[in-house]
Amino acid sequence: MPDFILTVNQLSKSFSGVKALDNVSLNLRKGEVHALMGENGAGKSTFMKVLIGLLAPDSGEIIFEGKNLHDSNVGETLKKGISMIHQEILIVPELTVAQNIFLGREKSVSGKSGWLWGWLDDSEINEKSEQVLKQLGVDISPKTKMKYLSVAQMQMVEIAKAISNNAKVIIMDEPTSAISDKEVEMLFKMIRDLKAKGVSIIYISHKMDEIFRISDTITVLRDGKYIGTKNATELDQNSLISMMVGREIGQMFPEGNTAINEEILSVENLGKKGKFSDINFAVHAGEIVGLSGLMGAGRTEIARVIFGLDKSDEGMISISGETVQINSPLKALKNGIGYVSEDRKGLGLIPKMSVKDNITLSSMNRHRKGIFINTKREETATAQMIADLRIKTSGMDQKVTHLSGGNQQKVVIGKVLLAAPQLIILDEPTRGVDVGAKFEIYKLIRNLAENGMAIILISSELPEILGMSDRIVVLSKGRQTALLSRQEATQELIMKYAVA
Amino acid sequence: MPPTQNLRLTKFGQYGIYLAFLILCIVLAFSTPRFFTVSNLLIIGTQVSINALLAFGVTFVIITGGIDLSLGSMVAVTGVVAATFAHPDTYPLAVPLLAGLGAGLLFGAFNGLVITKSKVPPFIVTLGTMTIGRGLALILSKGRPISNLSDSFNFIGGGNIFGIPFPIIILIVAFIVCAVILNKTVLGRYMYAVGGNEPAARASGIRVGNVKMWVYTICGILSAMGGILLTARITTGQPNAGAGFELDAIAAAIIGGTSTSGGTGTMTGTLIGALLIGVISNSLDLLNVTSYYQQVVMGVIIIGAVVLDGFGKKD
Numbered sequence: 001m002p003d004f005i006l007t008v009n010q011l012s013k014s015f016s017g018v019k020a021l022d023n024v025s026l027n028l029r030k031g032e033v034h035a036l037m038g039e040n041g042a043g044k045s046t047f048m049k050v051l052i053g054l055l056a057p058d059s060g061e062i063i064f065e066g067k068n069l070h071d072s073n074v075g076e077t078l079k080k081g082i083s084m085i086h087q088e089i090l091i092v093p094e095l096t097v098a099q100n101i102f103l104g105r106e107k108s109v110s111g112k113s114g115w116l117w118g119w120l121d122d123s124e125i126n127e128k129s130e131q132v133l134k135q136l137g138v139d140i141s142p143k144t145k146m147k148y149l150s151v152a153q154m155q156m157v158e159i160a161k162a163i164s165n166n167a168k169v170i171i172m173d174e175p176t177s178a179i180s181d182k183e184v185e186m187l188f189k190m191i192r193d194l195k196a197k198g199v200s201i202i203y204i205s206h207k208m209d210e211i212f213r214i215s216d217t218i219t220v221l222r223d224g225k226y227i228g229t230k231n232a233t234e235l236d237q238n239s240l241i242s243m244m245v246g247r248e249i250g251q252m253f254p255e256g257n258t259a260i261n262e263e264i265l266s267v268e269n270l271g272k273k274g275k276f277s278d279i280n281f282a283v284h285a286g287e288i289v290g291l292s293g294l295m296g297a298g299r300t301e302i303a304r305v306i307f308g309l310d311k312s313d314e315g316m317i318s319i320s321g322e323t324v325q326i327n328s329p330l331k332a333l334k335n336g337i338g339y340v341s342e343d344r345k346g347l348g349l350i351p352k353m354s355v356k357d358n359i360t361l362s363s364m365n366r367h368r369k370g371i372f373i374n375t376k377r378e379e380t381a382t383a384q385m386i387a388d389l390r391i392k393t394s395g396m397d398q399k400v401t402h403l404s405g406g407n408q409q410k411v412v413i414g415k416v417l418l419a420a421p422q423l424i425i426l427d428e429p430t431r432g433v434d435v436g437a438k439f440e441i442y443k444l445i446r447n448l449a450e451n452g453m454a455i456i457l458i459s460s461e462l463p464e465i466l467g468m469s470d471r472i473v474v475l476s477k478g479r480q481t482a483l484l485s486r487q488e489a490t491q492e493l494i495m496k497y498a499v500a
Numbered sequence: 501m502p503p504t505q506n507l508r509l510t511k512f513g514q515y516g517i518y519l520a521f522l523i524l525c526i527v528l529a530f531s532t533p534r535f536f537t538v539s540n541l542l543i544i545g546t547q548v549s550i551n552a553l554l555a556f557g558v559t560f561v562i563i564t565g566g567i568d569l570s571l572g573s574m575v576a577v578t579g580v581v582a583a584t585f586a587h588p589d590t591y592p593l594a595v596p597l598l599a600g601l602g603a604g605l606l607f608g609a610f611n612g613l614v615i616t617k618s619k620v621p622p623f624i625v626t627l628g629t630m631t632i633g634r635g636l637a638l639i640l641s642k643g644r645p646i647s648n649l650s651d652s653f654n655f656i657g658g659g660n661i662f663g664i665p666f667p668i669i670i671l672i673v674a675f676i677v678c679a680v681i682l683n684k685t686v687l688g689r690y691m692y693a694v695g696g697n698e699p700a701a702r703a704s705g706i707r708v709g710n711v712k713m714w715v716y717t718i719c720g721i722l723s724a725m726g727g728i729l730l731t732a733r734i735t736t737g738q739p740n741a742g743a744g745f746e747l748d749a750i751a752a753a754i755i756g757g758t759s760t761s762g763g764t765g766t767m768t769g770t771l772i773g774a775l776l777i778g779v780i781s782n783s784l785d786l787l788n789v790t791s792y793y794q795q796v797v798m799g800v801i802i803i804g805a806v807v808l809d810g811f812g813k814k815d
Contacts, residue, residue: 350696
C-alpha cells in the first residue's frame with residue numbers, strides 16, 4: 001500500500017433527502033496533484049466542504065495521516081494541515097500581506113497565549129511572512145496592503161498562508177479562473193515546487209488543458225457519485241469528458257453554414273485612453289466575430305464601450321451604416337445591441353428576483369400596459385424563452401439563484417434576446433458553465449447566427465473562438481493586431497498575434 | 501445547495517411577523533378586556549396611520565437600496581406649509597392640501613436629485629436634508645406654532661365618515677395605492693431591480709436615476725400626507741413636530757421584512773410592522789406600563805424581527 005496522506009472512504013451526504021454525495025472515495029498520495037473533475041452539481045463543492053470540516057458527513061470516514069478526522073471543524077482541520085484556497089479569495093483588503101497571512105494566529109507566532117487583548121508586534125509576522133514568500137519565490141513585500149495586489153498575487157498570499165500553516169494538503173478551487181496566462185504559469189511553477197516538497201494538492205478546474213498539464217491523477221464525480229480515478233496519462237480530453245458527462249459528446253462545436261448578409265455594426269478607430277485604441281472591425285447579420293486576446297488585452301473594455309457602459313474617447317460606432325452615439329446601455333438596447341456580460345453575478349442577474357422577473361427586465365416596454373405590468377404577456381414570453389433555451393427550472397417564479405450556472409447564463413441570454421437585438425455581444429458565455437450546458441450554449445449561438453443575428457463572441461478559450469467564429473479579431477495590450485478569417489486562423493497564429 | 505436544517509425556522513422567518521402579530525392580538529384580546537373593543541381598535545388605527553404612511557414611503561426607498569432620514573422633517577415642513585394656508589375663511593380646502601403635498605413632492609424630489617446627481621450616499625444626503633427641513637419649518641413658521649385652522653381642515657385629522665376616523669380611510673387608500681405601485685407597475689419592478697443589483701439594472705436598460713427620483717418623490721408625498729394628518733389632528737402647524745418619526749417608520753418597514761440591503765420588501769409586511777408597533781404601545785398603555793419601558797420593548801422587537809428575518813434568508 002502506497003503511503004496515502006489522505007484517504008476518504010465511502011462518504012455520503014444528503015440535503016433534505018437529495019443525495020449530494022453518494023459513497024464517494026478518494027486516495028491522495030503524498031506530493032501528488034490530484035484533479036477532481038465533474039460538471040456543476042456533480043458534488044465537488046460538497047465534497048470539499050466535508051473535507052475541510054465545514055459540513056458533517058452522514059456516513060463514511062476521512063483518514064488523514066492515519067487518524068480519523070471524525071467531527072473535526074474547520075479550525076481543527078486547518079491546524080492538522082488541510083488548507084483550502086477558495087475560488088473567491090477571502091482576504092481583508094485593508095490589512096497588510098503579513099497580517100492576512102497570520103490572521104487569527106497573531107499570538108501563535110510569538111508563542112504567547114491569550115486572545116484579543118495585548119500588544120501586537122508586526123515585526124515578527126513580517127519576518128516570518130517574508131521567509132514564506134521567499135520560499136515560494138514570490139516577490140511581494142509583507143508590509144503591502146492587500147488591496148493593492150492583483151488577484152494572482154492575492155492567491156499567492158493565500159498559498160503562503162497555507163504553507164505557513166504547515167499545510168500538507170492544499171485544496172485549490174478553480175485557481176485560474178481570474179488570472180492571466182502568465183500568472184497561470186507562475187502558479188503552476190509554484191504547484192510543482194510544492195509537490196517537490198511533499199505537499200499534496202487537490203485541484204479543481206473546468207479547464208481541460210490545465211488539468212492535463214498539472215495533474216498526476218484524476219478523479220471524476222458525476223451526480224454525487226464516484227465514477228473513477230485514473231492516472232492523467234491514461235486519459236485524453238474526450239475520454240475524460242465522457243467520464244464526466246456519462247456519454248460521448250462527439251462534435252463539441254456545431255457545424256454552421258452561415259450566409260453573411262448586410263453590415264449591422266462597424267467600429268472605426270475606436271479608442272479609450274489607457275484601455276485600447278484604433279479598433280476597426282465590422283459585424284454582419286448572421287456572422288460570428290470572435291474577439292480574442294490575453295487577459296487585459298481590452299476585449300471586455302471594447303464590449304463595454306459598444307454597449308454604452310463606458311464612454312469612448314475616440315472613433316465612432318455605426319449601426320447599419322449610420323453613426324450613433326451610445327452613452328448608456330438603454331441607448332445600446334434601443335439601437336438593437338444586447339450584451340451578455342462575463343460578470344454574470346455583477347452585471348447580469350438580479351439575484352433576489354425570479355426567473356421571470358429577470359428574463360423580462362430588459363423588455364418591459366413590450367410587457368406593459370401604460371404604467372402597469374402586463375403579466376399575461378410577460379408569462380407567455382417567459383414560458384416561450386424557457387422552452388426555447390431549455391432552461392431547467394422548477395418554474396418561472398423560481399428564484400434565479402437556485403439555478404445552476406449554465407441555466408443562470410441562459411436566463412441572462414434570454415433577457416437579452418427578449419430585448420430583440422440585431423447584434424448580441426457574448427462575453428465569456430461559457431465561463432463557469434459545465435460541459436453539457438456549454439454544448440447547448442454553442443448550439444444556441446449557432447442557431448442565432450443562422451437566424452440572422454450578428455454576434456460578437458469574446459472568449460479566453462481558444463478552441464471556443466476557433467470553433468465558433470467566422471472571423472477573429474486578435475487584440476494585444478489594447479491594440480488590434482490581426483483580423484483573421486476562419487480558414488486561416490489556427491491556435492498558433494492567434495497566440496502569435498495575441499502576444500505581438 | 502438545497503435548504504437544509506433551518507427549514508422550519510426559514511418558514512417561521514417568512515411568516516413570523518404575521519404570526520407574531522396574530523398571537524399578540526389573541527393574547528391581548530383575552531388578557532385585556534378593553535383591547536378588543538371597536539373604539540380601542542379605531543384608536544390604534546388612527547394612531548398608526550401617520551407612521552404607516554411614512555413607513556410606506558420609506559419602504560419604497562429601502563427596497564431600492566436607499567434610506568430616507570428626512571421623513572420627520574418633511575412632516576414638519578409640509579405641516580407648517582399646509583397650516584399657513586388653512587386659516588378659516590381664507591382659502592378653499594384644496595389650497596392648504598395642495599400646498600402641503602406640493603412641498604412634500606418638492607422636498608422628496610430634491611432628495612432624489614441630490615442623491616442621483618452627487619453620488620453621495622442617501623444616508624448622508626438625507627441626514628443633511630433632515631436638518632435643512634427642520635430649519636425650513638422653523639423659518640416658515642417664524643419658530644411659532646400656527647394655530648387657528650379651519651374646521652374643514654381639522655376634519656382630516658379628527659373627523660369620521662360612517663363612524664370610521666378619516667385617518668384610517670386615508671391609511672387604507674394609501675396602502676392599496678402603494679401596494680399596486682410596488683406589485684403591478686413597471687416602476688415597482690424596477691425598484692426591486694435597482695435595489696437587488698444596481699449595475700445589472702443599469703445594464704438591463706433601466707434608467708436607475710429616474711427610478712430613484714420617483715422613489716424619493718413618492719416618499720416625500722407620503723410624508724406630506726403624514727404631515728397634513730398630524731397638523732389636522734393637533735389642529736396646529738408645529739415646526740417641531742415629527743422629530744424622530746423617521747426611526748419609527750424605518751422600524752416598521754424593517755419589522756415587516758424589508759431588507760436594509762435592498763431588493764426585498766412588501767407593503768403588507770410594512771403595514772403589519774406599523775400595526776405591530778401601534779398595538780404594542782397601545783397595549784402597554786392599557787397595561788399602564790410607562791412610556792420609558794415601551795421604548796425598551798420596541799427596541800427589543802426591532803432587533804428580534806431582523807434576527808428572524810435573517811433565519812428567513814438562510815438558504
